[in-house]
Amino acid sequence: MRTRKATGAGRTAALLVSPTLLVLTIVVIYPTLMALNESLYGPKGLDPKTGFISSTEPFVGLRNYTGILTQAGDRFWNAFWNTTFFTVVTVSLETVIGVAMALIMHRAFRGRAVVRASILVPWAIPTAISGLLWKWIFNADGIANVLLGHQVLWTADGFPAKLAVVIADVWKTAPFIGLLVLAGLQVIPKEVYEAARIDGAGALARFRHITLPLVKPALLVAVLFRCLDALRMFDLPYILIGAQKGSVETLSMLAQNEASNVRFGPAAAYAVILFLYVFLIALAFVRLLGADLIGDGGAKGRREARSRQRKPAAAPRRAEVMA
Structure with missing residues (x-):
């Protein structure tokens, strides 16, 4: 009987999960396998055997990858550095500003709905606009x-272009982190803050010891999503600064540049x-902070507290008994 129930539960679970797996296969797994296959082929060109233009892409194996690291090594490592720089700087600034926005939106004051709506406007605007x-x-x-009060060539190549991209990206996506952190703040019981005020905890102490630990799962999820999004940055620097600008060129822009020049093999390799x-970034993030991402840290603490409560109290010391 128990085996039949387990089998039925397993079939129900498989049936419920199958639409998600189907969507992931169509949207993620199949395009990834196709890109991996395409990266093993070179662009169409002159066939040395026949002397004519080849109508098919020749199989080159890993030559596209070695070409990226050797022939286009300087451009690749520059784009890799730009991608990492934009991710670290923008996500750090967005986290600080987003938490500040969430704390402001969480407070009860007149016109709070208008403030919430205005803060979320940048996130609602499409990136191209x-x-x-x-x-x-x-x-x-x-x-x-x-x-x-003086002339700065923001949209030219150089550090001002980097700064312009950082400012525009932080302005647009900091409300996203603020929105997720606000959702985490709204589930914190008010009694916790009232008890802390009675115990004499100040605003900074309440933020460090109550707000941050309880909102940490939501904050980590927001940071993870923003890291993954920033690593694929393309449209903002492409529209704001332009293509083939070394100071803002990212890995996504390199892939698009190769594809626009009908070099689909190198583009797929990028x-x-x-x-x-x-x-790898997502895997490292989940491995290091997986428990906090799903909120297991608080559950673990509650389990430890309950286990301590079940333990019998220690026997009083002899001196205390005699006293």
């Missing part, structure tokens, strides 16, 4: 230079390398 808006702001005669980079 956001890139165009910031391109007008960072033009030579734009409002950024007017406010600064895409596979970027996929592996994103996958």
Whole structure:
């Protein structure tokens, strides 16, 4: 009887999970395998055996990957550094600003609904539109230079271009972290803060010892999503600064550049390398912080507290008994 129930439960679980697995296969697994296969072929060109243009892509094995690391090594490592730089800087700034936004939106004050709506406007704007808006702001005669009082070539190649991309990306996506952290703040019981105030804990102590630990799972999920999104950054620097600008060129832009020049094999190789980079970052993130991502840290603490309560109290010391 128990075996039949287990078999029925297993079939029900497989039936419920099958749509998700089907979508993942179509959207993720199949394109990844196709990109991996395409990366093993070179572009169409002159066939040395016949002297004619080849109508098929020749099989080159791992030559596309070795070419990326040797012939295009400087450009690849520059794009790799830019991708990592944008991820670290933007996600760090967005985390700080997003937490501040969440704390502001969580407070009870008049006009809170208007503040919440206005803070979420940048996140609602499409990235392409956001890139165009910031391109007008960072033009030579734009409002950024007017406010600064001197001319800065924001959309040219160099460090100002990096700074422009960072500012635009933080402005757009910091509300995303703020929204997820706000959701975590709203499930914290008010009694916890009231008890801390009665015990004399100040605002900073309440933030460090109550807010951060309890909102940590939601915050880590937001940071993980933003890291994965920033590693694939393409549209914002492409629209705001332009293509083939060394200071802002990312791995996604390299893949697009190869594909636009009908070099699909090298483009697929860049895409596979970027996929592996994103996958390793996500795997390391989940491995190191997996318990906090699903909120097991608090459950573990509650289990330990209950186990301590079940233990019998220690016998009083002889001196205390005699007293």
